Amino acid sequence: MADAGSDSAQEVGSEASTPSSSKRVMSLLSVLEISVTEPERRTGVTAINMKETYTVYLVETRITDMKSELLPETFTDETFSLWRRYSEFELLRNYLCVTYPAVVIPPLPEKKIHMMWQKLSGGEDKFDPDFIERRRAGLESFLLRVAAHGQLSQDKIFHSFLHQGEGWKEAVLATGYQNKMDSRLKTLNAQFRLKNPDRRFQDLKNYSSELEANIANLLKIRERLAERLYGIHKIHANYGRVFSEWSGIEKEMGDGLQSAGHFMDVYAASIDSMLEEEDTYADALKEYLYFADALRSICRKQELLQYEVEKLEDKLVYLSSQKQQMEQGVDVKSGFSLKGMTTKLFGADTPEVREKKIKQLEEQIQQTEEQLQAAKWELSTYIERSLQDVERFKRQKVRDLREIFINYSIMQIKLCKKGISLWNNTKECFTKM
């Protein structure tokens, strides 16, 4: 279902509210190169004194424009590198999620293998070189996306992630972001019954589910296809072997068969590099699988905020009617009212007590009204910001997905051309026999 999220009014409105808006915002990425390389195994000790092995990655940065204003002040060295492990990336991401709730935060590569079909391809072992390499690529992509985001790229914690060797973890914890996180995390898991769910976010939720389902499906089938194609090519190596053996007993046909066998071996070997390339596109698609999750969490936050608003509205209505009843209770002489009954039974409040109660209620009402205003303001700001970032995300998504499809098609074209050339060569071996 197509997402009908924002309209032009949203975007125009958002321009004014976001800081540093200009025609085309350059982000940190335009002056800084980031790469994640050289995974290495380390051993260390956990918090409970148990030995552990883990992988660290080298995060390198290189400044391409030393004079740029976009550069944080702390970035003084043209090139800089430091080691980071996966849990630190996770920490960074959690921090960003809590600190910028209205932003679609880029995903990290998976921590564990959770899909069956991945297990089959040997990715289960977290020290498997293939798994580590693909994770490395995912981590790099994460950093690049953060650096490309106008708002995220300006975050100090992000900067120090890139440039602060010691004490970065402590710095993150010092921000106290966890406090913000805990209270919200608990409620984030609940479902919210909203009286007037926002249509835009409902659509967004549906869209993200579809996106996730479609990509998951695609990846599953492509994995199967890759295995089959691999099998088909490798079987041709058997042709190579039998042609070679056969050539031994033939006189005139010997040379032709021998060369043909050689080409069959080439054909069999040619699939490896193609499948490696295809893996990178599959990984790029997988990123968007996780992005779907990020979209959903945006929706959940909106629901939470709206829930707060509705709750407060309800409270206000209740308090107001309480007050009304209180006030009416003074004048009622005729007609049945519960207050009247209890008054008769237990004695009425004295006028002073009643006054006090009414005053209390008025205070509460005042308080609630203020809270409601604040909640409403928070909700509307959130909606504005999040929808705007969702739009940015969507545009990026279109670009990214299109590029993936283009590259995949180019790869297929390359494969076909290789195949044509190879079978032509093989044919020549036979026609010249």
Add this chain to the structure above:
Amino acid sequence: MADGTDSGFSEGQPSGPGGYSGPISPDIDPLNITTSTVDLEESLDMGAEGDAKSTRDDITALTQSSLAGLRLDDALASDVHDLFVTVDDPEKHITNMESYITYRVTTKTTRSDYDSHEYVVRRRYQDFLWLRERLEATNPTHLIPPLPEKHSFRRLDRFSPEFLKTRQAALQKFLSRIVDHPTLSFNENLTIFLTAKELASHRKQAQGIMGKMGSSMRSMAAGYMLKNRSPEYATMQEYVNTFGAKMGTIDRINQRLLKEMTDYQQDLREFGPVFTLWSNSETELAPAMLGMAGGVEKCEKALEQQISDQEHVFAPPVKEYILYAEAMKAVLKRRDSIQMEYELTIEELNRKRNDREQLKMSDQSYSLGAFLGKDPEEVRQQKRTKLDTQIEELLKQVEVSNDSVECANADLKADLERWHRNKRRDVKEVFSELCDRNIQYYQECLSAWEETLQEINQKSELETASTLATPTSSCPATPNLATPTSSITPPLPATPTKDGTEGGAGDGEKQ
């Protein structure tokens, strides 16, 4: 080239006449070459060899240009071919007892030993089997071409059109090879097969089962016991064994390939629709996704064709050569047994000669005859006469046997030479064909993906150019984030249109 007669064999050498197997039935003739029938009939009426040859040249020219499916089986310039046979038109017959298929066998000939110029009969597989058995029995020294196997295992349906087509082609080839053989083509069993209205009565002739068994037992032992077998026969034996084994391996590889390719095709069938389904959630990317779906579908179709070709065009000739290797083993055995007989005869002769020598010096006084009252000298004389007769018989037998051996060797040599020539040509053609099919498959896939690429790129021209990788980009490993992307919308110039087509420039489009 999936025509009916020869699975995958294209024409042979244009020089000289060959075993032109006759016109193809229009039903299974994709190249529509039945027009050649008319020319052929006219040419066959000419009796003179010279005329026939020039017409053959015409035929050959015609063959070259349009009859790519017909096969000239024998390139010997000296052979005269005046017998042409076609197999076509499979028909199903259902009786109370069984159901079976018959094929129409059409013969056209100018030979004088045939009563008529043309014959049309219907034959079933059993009849072909009979013919082959008879040929083997009457021509033990010759290599008899193989018949396709009785049962097909891959397709359990023995009446499926593909199976019938393949079998028909194999039967055609079988007959063509016989007709092209200088000796076999004159065999009376062949004549009966081609001309008799009804074969059942002929088939009931005693086939000499006991004799067959006896000779087969002898031939089994022959190979091991031959004393004077020339090493070339051992070489031949080795070659045939290895060749047969290699053909078997190739056949098994084929089967595996077919299975994998079929599985791959199944998965491809699921792959395309996922893109189509996904395109329903997207507006801007929908054309690109539909383009992907289209590309995958076209590849799947190409693969379907490739699988069919692999199974019906490439596999049958390989199987046939496996059977040919078996036929060669059989004829080698028979040759061995003929030589065996010769050697046994010589042994016998030598034994008798030895006996005769012994007799001269022996003392017959203690022989049985003397015991019965005969004069020992007379006994000696009698025995001597008997031995002389035997030796004379044996000498004759040895001569005959020697002739047999020489004939057998000559026949075998000639047949093998012919076989090697044909094999080389067949291998060239069959495997070139296989390569062609693969090339075609990849070409179809190539154009499918080029089209897809175009469709994907079409939309992109309307997008911000700076953020796109051009088709010539060489390192697409990570998603393109090299150029800055803004998290904040630049001023939106145009209002987005509903149907997803961009009204204005800039990246203010939806999704």
